Amino acid sequence: MPRFRLPPRARPLTLVLAALLGFTAAPVLPADDEPAQAAIGGITWQDEFNAPAGTPVDQGKWRFDIGGHGWGNNERQYYTNSTSNAVHDGQGNLVITARRENPNNYQCHYGRCEYTSARLLTAATFTQTYGRFEARIKIPRGQGIWPAFWMLGNDIGSVGWPNSGEIDIMENIGREPNTVYGTIHGPGYSGGGGITGSRTIGAPLADAFHTYRVDWEPNSIIWYLDGVEFHRVDPGRLGGNRWVFDHPFFMILNVAVGGNWPGYPDGSTQFPQQMLVDYVRVNGYTSSPPTGTTRIRGVGSGRCVDIPGANPVDGAKLQIWDCNTSAAQQWTFASDGTVRAMGKCMDPAWAGTANGTEVNLVTCNGNPVQRFTLNGAGDLVNLSSNRCVDVRDHVTTNGGKLQLWDCAGTPNQKWTRY
CATH class of the missing domain: 2.80.10.50 (Trefoil (Acidic Fibroblast Growth Factor, subunit A))
Known part of the structure; x- marks a missing residue:
């Protein structure tokens, strides 16, 4: 069970080349074409979060990490399994809520905890190698708030982090409200040395729902925001370090409060903060690279x-x-x-x-x-x-x-x- 992850440090923004307008329609291909898109198959796992209001998380799909030991990043929250922090809202969403708490209720690494939140994972219920991993999310906002949708290799218990590999599908830090980050971590490229890309849009991501996705294939991972690619990696990006994205991974959803990378809440940060998740869907991978x-x-x-x-x-x-x-x-x-x-x-x-x-x-x-x-x-x-x-x-x-x-x-x- 993962208990930590090192923080990225300052990360460079990457520019996205905008699609040009005015292309002619693509011709209809004959039946013997082999579309490359066939590599992404049908849905293999999903949670649509359509339960009635107040329903707890489906433990046949998600389990909880619990505790307040900082999670390798000096975070300030205590993760619980309470419906106060993770619950269905009856409107088709999972709601993960970060709350300011009475400091006497929970013990954290720095003393009595000031905040609670939730961290859900599929380590015990679902793992997959390759495919499409997508969620539609309305993220929270505010200085020191750190929402994430990400994955870890299922061998973390035996090989440790970062040898297990980590794929961050979506991360945002409150002081950069318009920017999504996508990153991989592995041996020789972890923490602040992760291979990262980002996209910045014209309004805070917390203003609306957005889709966050990776398409993961042998020797290739591509990130998308609302269907638009903004980052990709392959073994050639690792400077000779080992590519460890060739075995099953599990998914994680969480909202952290504070930490080395996002910094800590200040007087401008309002609580509670909520992350709404409309769905999480996974598609399989159906073919090998062409030979x-x-x-x-x-x-x-x-x-x-x-x-x-x-x-x-x-x-x-x-x-x-x-x-x-x-x-x-x-x-x-x-x-x-x-x-x-x-x-x-x-x-x-x-x-x-x-x-x-x-x-x-x-x-x-x-x-x-x-x-x-x-x-x-x-x-x-x-x-x-x-x-x-x-x-x-x-x-x-x-x-x-x-x-x-x-x-x-x-x-x-x-x-x-x-």
Whole structure:
């Protein structure tokens, strides 16, 4: 049972590339296409929180962590299993309430506790490897308030944290009301060294319900706020440290009060504070990363990745072209992460990782920059740069050239096996 987690320190904001307007509709694909989205399967677990008002948490789905020892972050709350802190509201929500308490009631690490709250987890009831994990939440607000929807590896009891791995789907700290953070922690990249991303919107997140989600696949985790991607990680982001996101994880919902990262409540903080959870849903993962030989078809153009003139010269600038059965469009997803055709590898020019780097054909050379993966979202991602294969200038006609660019979810970056 997890009892602690180290705090992130100051975290850099990441910019989200806004989708451009005015794209033409994607063509209807024939029945033999293999949409990458098939990697996300049906619902495997859910809680819709539709019980009558006052109903306790369903203990067939959730259990409680209880105590006030600071949880590794010098937090101030005592977690209880009381309906005073976690209960159904009768309007389709779970309500987790952080309350200011009489300091004589509960014993915390710093003395008598000033606050109570709740921390729910599925460690004893549900774990899963890979898939989609999503919740619709209206978060609380205020200085020192720290809501979270996150996951821990189910082997934490045997290998400890951070070797078990941690995936933070949603975190917010009250002093940054408009910003959501998504982070992974593991061996060599934990606490303030976690691999983090964020998105800041134009209004406090506490003003409305929002959906918070990760799509987790082998060698890829992608974060979304209201369906818009804002962060992604893969093993290439870890600087040689070990990727530990390959085994079952369980979910956690909690509202902390105070801690090293968010700071502590002050005179502006009002209590009680409530986090409303409309639903939590988990979808399965149904397929492995693509292997074997296939054409790679662009969703935005309906055309296939092609070697110009079927001439596999080093430095050939890859393009889109009418799909055909020539060797110039027969791509093999190899077990070493390379994507090959006509005996050579897809390659970022001069081992580049920046936006605008040409995607060429080069002799396979074992350089990690030649590793790509086609994920369940339909992104063909270069693992070294963490950027997507993109058709330059959104061209949809024959001859459109390929480049690396920040993944934005636009049609010129979406691909299917064909």
